[in-house]
Amino acid sequence: MIVGVPREIKDGEQRVALTPAGVHALVRDGHRVLIETNAGIGSGLPDDQYVEFGAEIVDCDTVWADAEMVVKVKEPLPEEYGYLRRGLILFTYLHLASSRELAEQLVRSEVTALAYETVQTADGHLPLLEPMSEVAGKLATQVGARCLESQWHGRGVLLGGVTGVPPAEVVIIGAGTVGQNAAHVALGLGAQVTLLDIDARRMRHMEEITQGRLVTQFSNPYTIARCVEYADLLVGAVLVAGARAPRLVSEAMVQSMKSGAAIVDVAIDQGGCVETIEATSHSEPTYIRHGVVHYAVPNMPALVPRTSTFALTSATLPHIVAIANYGVEGACERDAALRGGLNVQDGRIVHEAVAATFEDLAAG
Numbered sequence: 001m002i003v004g005v006p007r008e009i010k011d012g013e014q015r016v017a018l019t020p021a022g023v024h025a026l027v028r029d030g031h032r033v034l035i036e037t038n039a040g041i042g043s044g045l046p047d048d049q050y051v052e053f054g055a056e057i058v059d060c061d062t063v064w065a066d067a068e069m070v071v072k073v074k075e076p077l078p079e080e081y082g083y084l085r086r087g088l089i090l091f092t093y094l095h096l097a098s099s100r101e102l103a104e105q106l107v108r109s110e111v112t113a114l115a116y117e118t119v120q121t122a123d124g125h126l127p128l129l130e131p132m133s134e135v136a137g138k139l140a141t142q143v144g145a146r147c148l149e150s151q152w153h154g155r156g157v158l159l160g161g162v163t164g165v166p167p168a169e170v171v172i173i174g175a176g177t178v179g180q181n182a183a184h185v186a187l188g189l190g191a192q193v194t195l196l197d198i199d200a201r202r203m204r205h206m207e208e209i210t211q212g213r214l215v216t217q218f219s220n221p222y223t224i225a226r227c228v229e230y231a232d233l234l235v236g237a238v239l240v241a242g243a244r245a246p247r248l249v250s251e252a253m254v255q256s257m258k259s260g261a262a263i264v265d266v267a268i269d270q271g272g273c274v275e276t277i278e279a280t281s282h283s284e285p286t287y288i289r290h291g292v293v294h295y296a297v298p299n300m301p302a303l304v305p306r307t308s309t310f311a312l313t314s315a316t317l318p319h320i321v322a323i324a325n326y327g328v329e330g331a332c333e334r335d336a337a338l339r340g341g342l343n344v345q346d347g348r349i350v351h352e353a354v355a356a357t358f359e360d361l362a363a364g
Helices: 020-028 047-052 060-066 078-083 100-109 130-147 177-188 200-209 221-230 251-255 266-270 305-334 352-357 359-363
Strands: 002-005 032-036 056-058 069-071 089-092 112-115 169-173 192-197 215-218 233-236 262-265 286-289 292-295 342-345
Touching: 002 060, 020 032, 020 047, 020 305, 032 047, 032 060, 047 056, 056 060, 060 078, 069 305, 078 100, 089 305, 100 342, 100 359, 112 305, 130 177, 130 233, 130 262, 130 266, 130 292, 130 305, 169 177, 169 221, 177 192, 177 200, 177 233, 192 200, 192 221, 200 215, 215 221, 221 251, 233 266, 262 266, 305 342, 352 359
Parallel strands: 002 032, 002 069, 032 056, 069 089, 089 112, 169 192, 169 233, 192 215, 233 262, 262 292
Antiparallel strands: 112 342, 286 292
C-alpha cells in the first residue's frame, strides 16, 4: 500500500502523523511511504531522517493524489476537501460530531474515514485518544495558570498561592484521562482542586491516589453551579465518545464567576461543555465574555509537538501497519477496537454515536 503523510495546516499545528520509526515499520513490510516536504520539522523530525528509513519526500499534491491511505493528526480543513476521493482511506482525528460540514464532505466524497478518537476497546478504553487526552489534561492546568495572569486579563492569581496567601480554586468537570491529569498538575502546583464526575469509582480512585488532597463531588446541575461560582480556574474535561459534548455549564453559571476567572474547555473538539465557549486558535487563544477568560483551542497538544507526536504515533502505528497489511476490512476483522474507529464508509456515516448526531447522513 502507498501511505501518505501530508504536513498539517491547522493553525499552530506542528505535530506529524508518522515518525521515522513508523516509516521503517511500513517499509519493512513492503509498503511505500510518501512524506510531504517538512511535514515533521515542527516536531524536530527533518526530511533526511525519514529518507534514511526509506520514505519518499514529495509535495502536498503528490501525497494526496498517489496515496491509498493518508494518515494525519487533525481533520481535513476546507483547503483539503478537494483531495478527498472515493477509494481513499483517511485515518486521523475527525471529531465529526462537532462539524456537520466535514461530515458532509466525507460522505459526499465517499472516502473511507477512520477516526482515532472512536477506536475503542471492549472495556471502554480509547487507546488512540488517551495519549493526547493525557497531554491536553496536563496542558489545561498549565494554560489555565497563565490565563489567570494579568497579561492575559486574568485575576492575577498564582495557582499555588504563597505563604499567607491562599491558592487558587481549580474546578474540573470530568474525571477521565483529561480531568485526572489536569488534577495531578494542579495539585502539584499547590492549587485547591475540586473534581466532579458521575462515576463514583473514578472519584474514589482519584481520592485514593492523591491521599485525599482533592475534593470530589457528584456532577449535577446544582453542584456544578455551586463549584463554578467559586472557581478561579474551570477546566471542562467531559467526553462522550463520538458524540457531541453535553453543555453542562450554562451562560448564567459563567456570569456568576469571579471577574478575571478562567475557563479552559478541553471538550471543544466535541463542541465544548460550556455554553459560552467558542473554538479559538493558537494565534488567538482567548477571549473575554462576562469578564471571564475563555480558552478553547481544539489542538492544544500542538503546544508541545515533539512530546505529542511521539505519544500519538506510538499508539497509532500498529493500526496503521495493520490497515496497510490487510486493508480496512481485514484489519477491522482482526481488531474489534479498530472497527469502532470506522466513521464513514460507502458514502454514509457508520459509527453509531456520530450517526445519531447526523441521522440523514447515516441513511446514505
